[in-house]
Amino acid sequence: MQATTPVTKRVVYDDEVVRAFSLATIIWGAVGLLVGVLVATQLSFWQANLGLPWTSYGRLRPLHTNAVIFAFVGNMMFAGVYYSTQRLLKARLASDLLSWIHFWGWQAVIVGAAITYPLGLTQSKEYAELIWPLDLLVVLVWVAFAVNFFWTLARRNERNLYVAIWFYISTIITIAVLYIVNNLQLPTSLTHSYSIFTGVQDALVQWWYGHNAVAFFLTTPILGIMYYFLPKAAGRPVYSYRLSIVHFWSLIFIYIWAGPHHLLYTALPDWAQTMGMIFSVMLWAPSWGGMLNGLLTLRGAWDKLRTDPVIKFYIVAVTFYGMSTFEGPLLSIKSVSALGHYTDWIIGHVHGGALGWNGFMAFGMLYWMVPRLWGTQLKSVRLAELHFWIATFGILLYVVSMWISGVSQGLFWRALDAEGFLKYPDFIEGLLASRFMYQMRLIGGLAYFAGALLMVGNLWATIRSGRKSTVEIEVQGYAHDGPGFWALMRGAPVLYSLAVIVLSLVLFFSGTLGSAIALAGFGVLVIAGALSIGTEKSRRSWHDLVEGHSLAFTVLVLVAILVGGLVEIVPLVVAKKDVPAQVAHADSVWAARGEYVFVQMPYSPLELEGRDIYVREGCYVCHSQMVRPFRHETLRYGEYSRAAEFIYDTPFQWGSKRTGPDLHREGGKYANLWHYLHLNDPRSTSPGSNMPAYAHLKTGRVDYGGTPGKMRALRKLGVPYQDAQIAAAGATARSQGGLIAADLAAQAVTIAPDSELVALIGYLQRLGRGPQPTAPAPAALAAREVAR
């Protein structure tokens, strides 16, 4: 980019794609909230599962979370990003074609999710459940978005990049890194794959992604939207631009580290848990800095709060942002997590963020933007006011009921009597105690949904009363008086970034001497940086150089997010060889002595297929497989879980919520008949349960023709299946299934050995235990021969 003479240009904004994303936001928002109401109904009234496989809670819950995150907030984000980016850069989006590929591609992903989730096609990683072909589509769409965005940056007519653009850049870069790494998988068919990570690694990578999907999909782009739309609505510049600079850099640097707080007291190494907790607590500062910056932008304009529904929505949204970012670090403190994790408190927390912060920002933005996009006035301000109050009531009722329910559950589970034993040993008692709060949650969700329907009607009437508007402006073309490309690449920010990357690699992959040299290098860099700032009076400042050049800025963002990811994930990958492959039998006498007695063995073919059914039905949505090292947990569930027990688990099934009890030590706890009855009709064995019935598993058949392919894929990932085992997979599975079917037949239950129910029972009976018999014992065979 060499110096050019300023020229006057006419720019016509591409608002057509903004209109399309806005309409998609409105439609998908209503759909996502409707599915939310349905799953909330299912938790209160199990009959709402409708007795159909594709409408069961386990399959619909991912549909709800994905619809709200990627369809509702995602489309809102793209609408806001495209609208504000064009105006902040005074440039039309670079490519109409890419804009429409982005729009229709994203809608195709959403429709794909809406079809595959009810069919049980899932990876079972929360917020990353999409099967691999849809993952590929997401990547392609994201690339189109990124190219279009950065191309527009390159063609801009405004030299400086406003802070909102910074947040958008961080979103595009970080989501790309997170999504690709977390979805590295080995396909076994068009609809099935295995994550290349296993056990503890899989858990860490997933929550590194899961947490940062919240950070960089639900937070940073919405903060960018806040920094643009809040000043617009208030008619005032942001309170402190300096604070926004600190807010941005500290937020993106810290956020990426905090993922392990989802895994406190699990089998994740302690150091990683501690690191996640520390960085989560540190998040308080930048988050509240941003919140205060948003609220104080209204200084001198608070009177608008009385009359303008847009400002009302924004203020409540920013307040919920502050509340959620206070609650998140609070829940990340280990002792608080011990109480709150797996409970409804977490559900209340995420809904405060998704519906309170993201939802209200979306509503405010739509009420502000839609009338302008269609060149008219909002049809009914009073209806928007009504929406505001109904939605505020709804989200407050929702969050408060989940707080009460969650804290009650945490206290209930840990309550011990005077002798030190569980005061409430029956898990179902706690569920029954939460029922009233579940119904309050349903009312809150219904109110929020009703408010959204008011908005749909109001905006539809607004659109019908107006006509699509096209904005044309006259701008002075950006005089590119900055350094050329190569001069920029030799500039301090890029060189410093490269130095940090090289030193980080040396630090991570070298021995003691190399690490010491790298640390010394970091010290030299800091000193050199300080000196260069102090002596750079005559030249452009770092700030000018960085924020005026999107390439340098993007490189710095990449460095900031990669440091956290590398520090967390690389040691765990390196440490894989150190994870012991031997575990003690959960109920053996050797376990009490702390001795390892047998090598961890892979799942049998039947158990492997049963596990896939467990994944398909979304059992992980309500059942964890991670016994934490607390007395009340070991009393209730058995020995606490160890890292070595999960070395062949892909995808990991630790879960994040306990609407039902933990299942890691389920094997051998109940007879096959109990599982048969429970899965067929949960209330027959657990009165009061809200679990859906899985009667369809009795008639479903497992196709063992695909089992060898799955075993071969797992062998590539390190599971030690032998050729003979793979060759005999079908026969072994049928043999083991026959044992379970025979056991049930002895108790007057007739079921096919190759039924899905038998495979699932086989998997459940293996959990927390060593290999189970796959063929009749020799003595039993002999007895059978004698009898014959």
Add this chain to the structure above:
Amino acid sequence: MSEWFFRDNPLLAWPLVGLGIFVAAFLMVVLYVTVVLRRDRDLERMAALPLDDVSAGAPEEGVVRT
């Protein structure tokens, strides 16, 4: 003390390295913003960028065709 801390696992140094990197970066940004950018008038212009743009449907800003 440090020997005792790192005895179980040398990986325990990682969180400390991470913390150190963050503290250094954070302090640099804060110092830069509060000291170097203290009198940067350009920041005020940048802060007002959202108010400087053209919004569809707002006739006072640019030409709006419907």
